Amino acid sequence: MNIKILGSGCANCVNLERVTREAVAELGLDAEFEKVTEYADIASYGIMRTPGLVVDDQVLLSGRVPTRRQVAELLAPLVASAS
Amino acid sequence: MSLAERVGAGSATRRWVGLAAAAAVWVAAYELNVHLWDWLVFDVAGLDPDSRLGSGVHFFFYDSVKIGLLLTGIIFVVTVLRSFMSVERTRALLGGKREGVGNVMAAGLGVVTPFCSCSAVPAFIGFVAAGVPIGVTMSFLIASPMVNEVAIALLLGLFGIGPTLLYVGAGLVVAIVGGMVLGRVHAERWVEPFVFETRLRGQVIDSTIGLTWADRFQMGREEVVSILRKIWPYLLVGIGLGAAIHGWAPEDLFTRYAGAGNPFAVPVAVLLGVPLYSNAAGILPLVEALHDKGLPMGTLLAFMMAVVALSLPEMILLRRVLKPRLIATFIAVVAAGILAVGYLFNAVLA
Numbered sequence: 141m142n143i144k145i146l147g148s149g150c151a152n153c154v155n156l157e158r159v160t161r162e163a164v165a166e167l168g169l170d171a172e173f174e175k176v177t178e179y180a181d182i183a184s185y186g187i188m189r190t191p192g193l194v195v196d197d198q199v200l201l202s203g204r205v206p207t208r209r210q211v212a213e214l215l216a217p218l219v220a221s222a223s
Numbered sequence: 224m225s226l227a228e229r230v231g232a233g234s235a236t237r238r239w240v241g242l243a244a245a246a247a248v249w250v251a252a253y254e255l256n257v258h259l260w261d262w263l264v265f266d267v268a269g270l271d272p273d274s275r276l277g278s279g280v281h282f283f284f285y286d287s288v289k290i291g292l293l294l295t296g297i298i299f300v301v302t303v304l305r306s307f308m309s310v311e312r313t314r315a316l317l318g319g320k321r322e323g324v325g326n327v328m329a330a331g332l333g334v335v336t337p338f339c340s341c342s343a344v345p346a347f348i349g350f351v352a353a354g355v356p357i358g359v360t361m362s363f364l365i366a367s368p369m370v371n372e373v374a375i376a377l378l379l380g381l382f383g384i385g386p387t388l389l390y391v392g393a394g395l396v397v398a399i400v401g402g403m404v405l406g407r408v409h410a411e412r413w414v415e416p417f418v419f420e421t422r423l424r425g426q427v428i429d430s431t432i433g434l435t436w437a438d439r440f441q442m443g444r445e446e447v448v449s450i451l452r453k454i455w456p457y458l459l460v461g462i463g464l465g466a467a468i469h470g471w472a473p474e475d476l477f478t479r480y481a482g483a484g485n486p487f488a489v490p491v492a493v494l495l496g497v498p499l500y501s502n503a504a505g506i507l508p509l510v511e512a513l514h515d516k517g518l519p520m521g522t523l524l525a526f527m528m529a530v531v532a533l534s535l536p537e538m539i540l541l542r543r544v545l546k547p548r549l550i551a552t553f554i555a556v557v558a559a560g561i562l563a564v565g566y567l568f569n570a571v572l573a
Contacts, residue, residue, distance in 0.1 A: 150341050179543055183348035186423045188310040190342055203310070203337075204442065 141171040146182045146192030153191040155205045160193060163211035169219060238437060253292050260285045279470030286462050286508060289380055297376035298450055299443040305337040306439040310346055317355045322406045325359035330398040333366030340368055340537045347544050352421045358406020365557060366398035369532040377507040390524055397560035404556050413549035457505030465508035469515060478517040488522045489565035493558060496529025506530050520572050525565030532557055
């Protein structure tokens, strides 16, 4: 699983990465994290509000920092379909 | 009804009852505020209401609580309402709109769309790459910070509904006309080329899909906490300075230099406003005190608009997508609009 955190380094991006890492640990997933900070790359995902969460090139969330539980709920179906 | 549905319905009822209770507490606190400080400052502490110290201290505490309550209430309501709107939906509404109609819509949507200037760059790219004209995009980017919920909450609390509507109307006109002018001078020449080369891939998701009322209320609460945490020092300094001016500044100190008789008062107010970027919270209590001392409303509105709409950090961010020529033109056009608003209201309201 490839997880991208989209954002130019604002506090929200740091918070998003933190809750996502927690959710990944909670679900016991094997995931690599990547930071996307260039505006052109961020915009190419169609995101207009940072931060954004992209998993395996699919945009899951943008514009707000979710709770750990919400991230886990977003990730869970992807794990089920992958296995 | 299944057990899960019954539990869900129960917590939903609790949530609405909780909201109603919070609203009742808010109204009671707002009504009791003036009596509380009358009693504490004049009766308990024994200060004279007619003395400078007494009126200054009363002004400080009463205004701090009043503004805190207004900000809490208005930010919560606005955030919950705005959670039904998204930048994605705004872009879809603006796509394919002609200039003129597009500028008017963009300015209006700039007010209702949840947006922070930290997202100005991705939003700009997203709009332009989706084919929204530059001028229309600019109307959105001017209106969004100018008519923001903090400014509205403070204006409403300190000046009442009249000046608030005046400010909102004037802000919208500056955004509409400013965007039309930028469209007319073919500002797309001065946009960094990579913006037009950006290809949108994948499916665009709407960040508001699937939100429940519980999510929206939580977003409202979080927004209140995060904004208040950010602005409270400025707010207290602003109210403190306001209280000092209120109690101690000589009556004619400000009118002598910046009164209706001085034609340079408006441009000077705009120049002073630029470095105070985005600090509507700290500025408005000052504006109220200056208004009490007789400064004309047009000059003060121009000052406020310069504070919120001409923000140096936002310009530095936008430099990533706009060439210096366009940044300079943007600043010139918005500043000219604000000056016009200042002179017009000074003339009309005099």
